[in-house]
Amino acid sequence: AIQMTQSPSSLSASVGDRVTITCRASQGIRNDLGWYQQKPGKAPKLLIYGASSLLSGVPSRFSGSGSGTDFTLTISSLQPEDVATYYCLQDYDHPLTFGGGTKVGIK
């Protein structure tokens, strides 16, 4: 199975800061990658698909980039409502696999 290594596992930043989360695949996965946001006690929500396509309705401060093995989720200006855990998911091959998650908090 393809392993997805996500980093950091947690971070704390100030409101308005730029935040970057990375995901590395154990083999090339083209751009078959999505980013999901999960708040405590809630189901995950899709933010980004195809590595860089923003789902309609998702704030434009979220962006994704990358291809092959290295991917990035960027929050350009962190907001209080962005406190959550973020996961990448590769859909290049079965079984699909999630990264370990990045917990984002506010300083």
Added chain:
Amino acid sequence: EVQLVESGGGLVQPGGSLRLSCAASGFVFSRYWMSWVRQAPGKGLEWVANIKEDGSETYSVDSVEGRFTISRDNAKNSLYVQMNSLRADDTAVYYCARDAGYWSGGAFYSMYDFWGQGTLVTVSS
């Protein structure tokens, strides 16, 4: 409005069985791949299994292979997972998710755009 509502979770002894259901509404169920994703208490997300629109293809993670069976009934707009030989490490919230995937350049891109609220399965004696 798209809705996915899971049911069937509960407490089961190790080695036991459970069948989860996911009732879908607000979209044409038969046009979408569907998946199960789980999350152990305090842990990350784990993809479990998926099934093609017509049920002709299914895939699952190695850890449930031979124990879990995903299925669907398009006439009832419902997704299922039959879980047998349950173990303590199957304890988790189980989510069903719709895959609004699409084809582009010869490749299929998955995107889980709607999720249910989850149902808790606890495997314990």
